Structure formats: C-alpha cells, structure tokens
Amino acid sequence: MNEFLEFFSFADANVRFVTIGSILLASSSAVVGCFSLLRKRALVGDAVAHAVLPGVCLAFILSGTKNPFILLLGAFITGWFSLVVIDFITARTRIKEDTAIGLVLSVFFGIGILLLTSIQHSGNAAQSGLDKFLFGKAASLVGEDLIVFSVVAVLLLVATIVFYKELMLLCFDQAYARTIGFPVRALELLLTTLTVFAVVVGIQAVGVVLMAAMLITPAAAARFWTEKLPVMLLIAAVMGAFSGLAGAFVSYTAPSMPTGPWIVLIISLIAILSFAFAPGRGWVSRIIRQRRNRSRILDENILKLLYQVGELKENFTDAQSITELMQRRHLPQNSILKGLKKLQCEGFVSKQQNGWLLTEEGRIRGRRVVRLHRLWELYLTQYLELPSDHVHEDAETIEHIITPELEEKLMEELNYPALDPHQSKIPL
Amino acid sequence: MIIHVENPVVEVHDLTVSYDRKPVLWGVDLTLPAGALVGVIGPNGAGKSTLVKAIMDLLPTSSGYVRIFDKEIKEVRKKISYVPQRESVDWDFPASAFDVVLMGRYGSMGLFKRPGKADKEAAMLALEKVGMQSFANRQISQLSGGQQQRVFLARALAQNADIYFMDEPFAGVDIATEMAIIELLRIMREQGKTVVVVHHDLQSAVEYFDWIVLLNMRLVASGPTNQVLTQELLEKTYGGKLTVLTKVGDLLRKQEIPSREKQVK
Numbered sequence: 001m002n003e004f005l006e007f008f009s010f011a012d013a014n015v016r017f018v019t020i021g022s023i024l025l026a027s028s029s030a031v032v033g034c035f036s037l038l039r040k041r042a043l044v045g046d047a048v049a050h051a052v053l054p055g056v057c058l059a060f061i062l063s064g065t066k067n068p069f070i071l072l073l074g075a076f077i078t079g080w081f082s083l084v085v086i087d088f089i090t091a092r093t094r095i096k097e098d099t100a101i102g103l104v105l106s107v108f109f110g111i112g113i114l115l116l117t118s119i120q121h122s123g124n125a126a127q128s129g130l131d132k133f134l135f136g137k138a139a140s141l142v143g144e145d146l147i148v149f150s151v152v153a154v155l156l157l158v159a160t161i162v163f164y165k166e167l168m169l170l171c172f173d174q175a176y177a178r179t180i181g182f183p184v185r186a187l188e189l190l191l192t193t194l195t196v197f198a199v200v201v202g203i204q205a206v207g208v209v210l211m212a213a214m215l216i217t218p219a220a221a222a223r224f225w226t227e228k229l230p231v232m233l234l235i236a237a238v239m240g241a242f243s244g245l246a247g248a249f250v251s252y253t254a255p256s257m258p259t260g261p262w263i264v265l266i267i268s269l270i271a272i273l274s275f276a277f278a279p280g281r282g283w284v285s286r287i288i289r290q291r292r293n294r295s296r297i298l299d300e301n302i303l304k305l306l307y308q309v310g311e312l313k314e315n316f317t318d319a320q321s322i323t324e325l326m327q328r329r330h331l332p333q334n335s336i337l338k339g340l341k342k343l344q345c346e347g348f349v350s351k352q353q354n355g356w357l358l359t360e361e362g363r364i365r366g367r368r369v370v371r372l373h374r375l376w377e378l379y380l381t382q383y384l385e386l387p388s389d390h391v392h393e394d395a396e397t398i399e400h401i402i403t404p405e406l407e408e409k410l411m412e413e414l415n416y417p418a419l420d421p422h423q424s425k426i427p428l
Numbered sequence: 429m430i431i432h433v434e435n436p437v438v439e440v441h442d443l444t445v446s447y448d449r450k451p452v453l454w455g456v457d458l459t460l461p462a463g464a465l466v467g468v469i470g471p472n473g474a475g476k477s478t479l480v481k482a483i484m485d486l487l488p489t490s491s492g493y494v495r496i497f498d499k500e501i502k503e504v505r506k507k508i509s510y511v512p513q514r515e516s517v518d519w520d521f522p523a524s525a526f527d528v529v530l531m532g533r534y535g536s537m538g539l540f541k542r543p544g545k546a547d548k549e550a551a552m553l554a555l556e557k558v559g560m561q562s563f564a565n566r567q568i569s570q571l572s573g574g575q576q577q578r579v580f581l582a583r584a585l586a587q588n589a590d591i592y593f594m595d596e597p598f599a600g601v602d603i604a605t606e607m608a609i610i611e612l613l614r615i616m617r618e619q620g621k622t623v624v625v626v627h628h629d630l631q632s633a634v635e636y637f638d639w640i641v642l643l644n645m646r647l648v649a650s651g652p653t654n655q656v657l658t659q660e661l662l663e664k665t666y667g668g669k670l671t672v673l674t675k676v677g678d679l680l681r682k683q684e685i686p687s688r689e690k691q692v693k
Contacts, residue, residue: 038521162540169531173517179484180535180587181505227567229522 003253014142019248021141024153025205026214026244026263027237029198031160033215034222034229034236036195038171042216043098044083047105049199049211051082053112056133057119066129068145072152072200079196082108109208136207136260138244139251149201156197159190160233167191168229205247207260213267214240221271224278243267297400298331298339300369303348304399305329306358307366311427316363319352367427368407373399374420375410381421382414388421429661431651433461435498437591437622438483443492444688445475445482450681451490452478454646454673460639465617466624467637467653471666474644476626477513480593484510491688496591506535509589511580513596519569525579526564529554532586554586555579559608574605581609591622598627610636630662645673 010016036045052075059074060066082104089100119130132140141149160167169177170187178184195215202214222236247263276283305325310316322336340356343349348362358366376395380386402410420426436459443456453475460466468476481487483494485501497504509532532554533547543551555561558578563571571579577597584592598606613623613636627633633640633653640656642648642665649656649665 040518165534165537165542166539168523169534172521172523172528173512173531175481175486175512175516176510176531176583177534178486179505179508179510180532181502182534182539223522227522227569228524229527232522 004249007249007252015248015252017146018139018141018252019245021146021150022138022205022244022248022251023241024150024244025141025201026218026240026247028153028156028240029202029211029214030218030222030236030240031233032156032194032198033217034219034233035160035167035171035191037216037219037223038229039191043101043212044086045195045199045215046212047082047086047101047108048079048196049203049208049215050105050112051108052079052196052199052203052211053133053208054078054108054115055112056130057112057115060119060130061115064124068148072148075200075203076196078108079199080192083192083196112208132207133203134207134209134260135258136203136205136210136247136263137251138205138248138259138263139255141204145204149204152197152201156194156201157237159194163187163190164230205244205259206263207258210260210264213264214243217264217267217271218243221267221274224274224281239267239270243270293400295339295342298335299343299348300365300400301329301331302336302339302343303358303362303366304369304373305331305366306349306356307363307370310358310363311370316358319355319357321355324355369399371427372402372407374424374426375407375414375417376402377420377422378414378417378426379410391421429649429651429656430458430647431655432459435462436460437462437497438624439495439498440479440483441492441494443479443482443494444490445478445487446490446677446680447478448681449684450677452645452677453482453643455492456643456647458641458647458650460622460624460641460650462622463617463620464622464639465613465637466622466639466641467633468624468626468641468643469628469630469633469665470643470648472628474665476628476643477595479641479643480510480595480624480626484508484593506587507590509584509587509592511584511592511594511597514573514577514580514599516595519571519576521568523568524565525560525568525571525575525582526551526555528568528579529582529586532583535587550588551582551586554582557585557612558582572602574601577601577605578608581612585612589621592616592624594623594625596626596628598625598629598632630657633657 006012007015010019033042033045036042055074055076055078056071057074058078059070062074063070086097086100086104089095089103090097095103116130116134129140166177166182166187167190169182170184170191174184177187198215199211202211206214218236218239219232221239222232225235226232243263243266246266247259250257250262251259274282277285279285302325305328306320309320309324309328322333325336326333340349340351343362344351348359348365349356350359351357373395376398377388377391380391380394381388417426438458438460440456440458443453444451445453452473456479468479470476478487482489483496483501485494494501496508501508529551530543530547533543533550537543537547552561552564555564558581560575560578560582563575568576568579577600581594581597584594597609601609613625616623625637627636634657638653639651640653641650642656642661644665649661
C-alpha cells in the first residue's frame with residue numbers, strides 16, 4: 001500500500017517520467033493499431049514486432065553502444081525489411097499472406113534470439129539490459145531513451161491526426177481512394193512506417209514478444225464501445241494509456257517482474273470486460289436483449305391465448321382458469337404463471353377468483369397478435385402460394401416482429417381481408 | 429459490330445487484362461460518346477467489372493491504353509467518379525452514412541485538409557439526391573443493401589464529376605432503390621454527364637441504356653442500344669463458351685508466359 005501511495009503521489013521525478021513515457025508509448029501504439037485492425041492487417045504488427053529484435057541486436061553489435069537512436073534505427077530497418085519480405089513473398093510466390101507472416105515472424109525472431117544469445121555470452125559489459133527488449137521494462141525508460149521514445153510517440157499521434165482522413169479512406173475503401181487520386185502507395189507506406197515506429201517505441205514497455213497485443217487489443221476492445229472512428233481512436237488511446245500506467249507501476253514496485261506480460265494481462269482484462277459489457281455489441285447486452293425478446297414473446301403468447309379462448313367462447317367477460325389455458329396450448333405452467341403476474345402488474349390482465357381476465361388494454365394487444373398471425377398466414381398462402389397447413393409455424397414467429405407500419409402495408413396489400421386461410425375471422 | 433464515335437469521352441485501345449497471367453479480357457477497342465447512359469452487359473465472368481476497373485487504372489493491363497477526355501486518366505481524375513461494387517468494402521466500419529458520402533469530397537479537398545462547410549453541404553445535398561438525408565447519422569452497417577448502394581451513389585455524386593463508372597449498382601437492391609437510381613441516372617444524362625454502368629439484366633437494359641457494350645472475354649459489340657441488342661449479337665455474347673480461348677488463357681498461366689512479348693524500345 002505504501003508503494004502504491006509513493007508511486008501515485010508522483011513525488012519522485014523518475015516515477016513521473018517513467019509514467020508519462022509509458023502512457024505515451026502505449027497510447028500511440030493503440031491509436032496506430034486501430035488503423036491496422038480496420039485494415040484487417042492485425043497480424044502484420046506481430047511480425048514487425050518480432051522482426052525488430054535482430055535489428056536491435058545488430059545495431060548493438062555494430063556500434064557497441066546502447067544509444068537509443070542507433071538501436072531505434074536498427075529496429076526500424078529490420079522491422080521495415082520484414083514487411084517488404086512479406087509483401088514480396090505474397091506477390092511473387094503462391095504462398096498466401098498468413099503463411100508469409102508466420103514464416104517471416106519466426107525466421108526474424110529466430111535470428112534475433114541467436115544474436116541476443118551470442119551478445120550475452122560475448123562478455124561485453126555494456127550489453128546488460130538488452131534482454132529487456134524481450135519482455136519490456138518500463139522502469140528502464142530514463143534519460144535520453146525516454147526523451148527519444150516519447151518524441152517518437154508524440155509524432156505518431158500527430159501523424160494520425162494530420163493524416164486522419166487519408167488513413168480512414170485507405171482502411172475503408174482502398175480502390176476508391178485510388179480513383180480520387182490519393183497516393184495510395186505512399187499512404188500504405190505511411191501506415192506501414194507508423195506501425196513499425198509504434199512497435200519500435202512500444203517494445204520499450206512491453207517487449208517484442210507481446211507487442212502485437214499492444215497494437216491490436218486496445219483497438220479491438222475500443223471497437224465494442226462505439227460506431228465512430230474518432231471516438232474509437234480516443235477510447236483505444238485511453239485504454240492503452242491506462243495499461244501503460246499500470247505497467248509503469250508494476251515495473252516500479254516489483255523490479256524483478258517482467259513488465260510486458262503485466263501490461264498485456266491488464267489490457268486483455270479490459271478487452272474481455274469490453275467484449276462482455278459494452279452496450280449494444282457486448283455479450284451481456286445481447287443476452288439481455290434476447291431475454292427481453294423471450295419475455296415479450298411469452299407475454300404476447302399469453303394474451304393471444306386468453307383472446308383466443310374468449311373468442312372461442314364468444315365471451316370476454318368471464319375469467320379463464322390456468323388449466324383451461326393449458327389445455328389449449330402447452331406452455332410450462334410456471335412460466336404462464338410468471339407471465340400472468342407480470343402482465344397483471346402492467347395492467348393487461350386482472351386476477352379474478354376463478355382465474356384470469358383480459359383488461360381492455362390486454363384485449364387490444366391480444367387481438368393485435370391474433371390479427372398479425374392470421375394476416376401473415378394469409379400473406380404466405382396468397383403471395384408465396386404455400387399450402388394452408390404450412391403457414392402456422394412461420395406465423396407463430398412473425399406475429400411478434402411485425403411493426404405497425406408493416407401491418408398497415410399488409411392490410412393494404414391483402415385488401416383488408418375478413419378471413420384467414422383456415423376460415424378464422426381476422427379481428428380488426 | 430463496334431461503332432466508334434468522333435470526339436469520344438472514353439477511348440479504349442487494344443486493352444488486354446490478365447489475372448495471374450491468364451487474360452480475362454482480350455484486345456478491347458471501343459469509344460463512348462458524351463452524354464450517354466452506357467450499359468456494359470455480358471454473362472458472369474465476361475470481364476465487365478474488369479473492364480471498368482482497368483479503365484479506372486485499378487488493375488495492371490497487359491497491353492493497350494485508355495484515354496478519357498483525350499487525356500491520361502491521371503490528369504483527369506477529378507472529372508471521373510467511380511462507384512465500386514457494394515460487396516467490395518466491409519460495411520462494419522465505424523462510420524456513418526454522412527462520413528462515407530463526405531469521402532466523395534476528399535479528392536478535391538487535397539491532402540491533410542479538413543472538410544469545410546462547403547464540403548459538408550455538398551455531401552448533405554448528395555444524400556438528399558438519393559433520398560437518404562434522414563439516414564445521415566445512421567451507422568453504415570445498420571443500412572439495408574439498397575440504402576448502402578444509395579450511400580455509395582451519393583458519395584460519387586458529391587464528387588461532381590463529368591463521367592461516372594458504376595459497378596453493378598443494381599445488384600441486390602430493392603425495386604424502389606433501382607427505380608430511384610435509374611431516375612437519378614437520367615437526370616445526370618440530361619445534365620450532360622456520361623454514365624457507364626455494369627449491368628447483368630438484359631430485360632431492363634433495353635429500357636435503361638441508350639448505348640450498350642456487349643462483352644464476353646472480348647468485345648462483342650458497342651453501339652446504340654437499338655442497333656446492338658440483336659438476336660445475333662446476343663447469341664454471340666451469351667451462347668457458346670469460348671472453350672479454346674479459356675484453355676489458351678489457362679496455358680499462359682500454367683507456363684508463366686506473358687500474354688504480350690516485351691516490346692523492344
């Protein structure tokens with residue numbers, strides 16, 4: 001707890017810098033990741049992330065220093081080169097893109113690990129810390145590194161704002177972008193470069209192995225909350241920032257912990273919560289919607305049943321007992337009871353001594369369902385020329401979804417009919 | 429029967445297009461008059477969309493050239509508008525109908541510029557023209573197929589071009605949308621625009637278009653509707669597969685031979 005307060009008081013200048021740096025890195029890669037996701041090239045980021053490792057190692061071997069500029073340059077070159085190789089393989093051979101990505105990812109990463117191991121055994125004292133690139137370490141973001149990487153992160157954010165309209169069109173409809181004279185090749189190159197940069201700065205916090213999660217997970221999670229691209233970018237950035245902050249905290253309080261996996265666990269948790277609880281698209285709201293539909297269908301079926309019994313007896317003033325209702329239609333008794341009680345609260349039925357009675361509103365609603373059912377049966381027999389014994393099942397569903405406008409149209413097209421295909425009266 | 433016109437708005441010369449070395453369109457030579465409603469007609473796999481895409485410079489060509497307003501397409505992009513097939517994009521994109529129509533203004537806006545008031549007004553006007561103004565803020569995945577097609581059309585209209593290429597705008601739309609679109613096309617023709625439409629229904633083609641291009645891997649005919657839609661030419665277009673042509677194309681692909689020898693310059 002003390003550590004928590006110590007960290008979040010931001011009294012330590014070092015903590016402040018590390019936190020700001022991590023937030024910038026994570027949110028910039030989240031924003032760039034949105035465009036990769038919408039362009040359906042999510043996996044490419046993974047390949048680039050792994051391909052960055054040999055670049056970092058080569059830069060170190062050649063220069064002998066851990067100067068962030070040089071390491072960044074090395075990372076950028078091999079990251080970029082991996083994309084060129086993927087494009088080349090896809091265009092010139094029969095290998096499809098997913099296979100090409102898999103190939104490039106493993107070959108580049110393999111070379112990277114090879115180089116890293118040989119550096120570690122070379123006895124060069126300056127090498128300590130290079131392995132941070134594997135799983136990331138936000139707390140190692142200090143001094144010159146921090147400034148360089150933060151500047152790149154800010155540039156990335158600025159670039160996506162400046163080229164927002166171009167990138168959006170590129171992701172939505174590339175062919176059209178070309179026909180209105182957009183330099184599509186150059187824009188593709190731009191997005192690729194942004195992705196590579198996002199990976200290169202992001203690996204400081206997360207490491208190469210888990211970098212793809214930082215690109216894609218916030219974007220995928222943000223998509224669940226909105227239908228507007230600017231809002232999606234903002235949400236992804238905030239989610240990224242939050243996980244970056246969490247990563248900095250973990251890195252600070254538990255230096256022996258690998259930061260990357262922690263950040264990825266946190267952003268994954270956010271994503272899972274989004275998939276579950278986002279309004280509209282989320283899993284819970286879909287279940288609620290389905291449940292609400294089921295309950296409405298049950299209500300309407302009960303009202304229909306009461307109406308039909310009344311119709312049969314030509315009497316809407318006497319109450320009907322549950323057993324009578326059950327004889328006409330097999331609904332589970334407890335759901336009928338539950339439904340009736342709910343309808344009672346809503347004022348559609350009233351409970352009498354010897355059973356249940358439709359109120360005026362209940363009768364109108366029940367009558368409408370009966371009407372829609374019979375109208376639809378008639379429509380199917382007339383327009384689809386289905387035999388009259390084939391239409392009941394279908395009408396059982398359709399009666400619950402027809403809107404008042406469609407009802408009006410049905411009545412009109414069927415010329416305000418009096419009888420359904422089974423010679424039952426269509427109540428008006 | 430291929431009728432050529434003086435001062436054509438579109439001129440296609442000896443155009444051959446291949447996919448993976450297999451030619452799907454062989455040596456197309458045609459000219460189109462200004463102010464015409466042109467229907468590109470042919471069976472499935474005839475290369476109708478390919479022709480339009482090649483004219484728009486969306487596909488590499490194996491031979492030949494295209495000139496529009498007697499210029500190279502790159503010089504006249506702003507005067508040309510393209511309506512891709514509806515299925516060519518993912519409609520589950522976070523954008524509203526208005527956002528998509530606004531894309532029609534991007535070409536004239538220039539890079540990095542934000543859409544201004546005039547652009548937004550033009551986009552709204554285009555939505556009105558297709559009867560979709562009340563759906564401006566609707567998310568595009570929630571639109572019906574016909575409505576999505578109208579949005580695409582509105583995007584092209586927002587461009588204010590002189591010549592329009594539309595790839596199957598009537599595919600999978602309701603009859604009300606089809607009528608609305610054809611009405612719009614007629615108004616555009618009256619304003620002197622040229623509209624080229626890829627279409628698959630012969631019945632309505634007679635009614636809709638005043639110039640017909642019949643295609644089946646090669647150009648069968650191009651000319652005024654009443655001269656082109658003859659029994660003989662239709663049989664040539666639809667009847668009998670060009671088995672040898674297909675087989676030769678397959679051979680070119682298998683043996684990796686380019687369909688044209690390299691020109692010595």
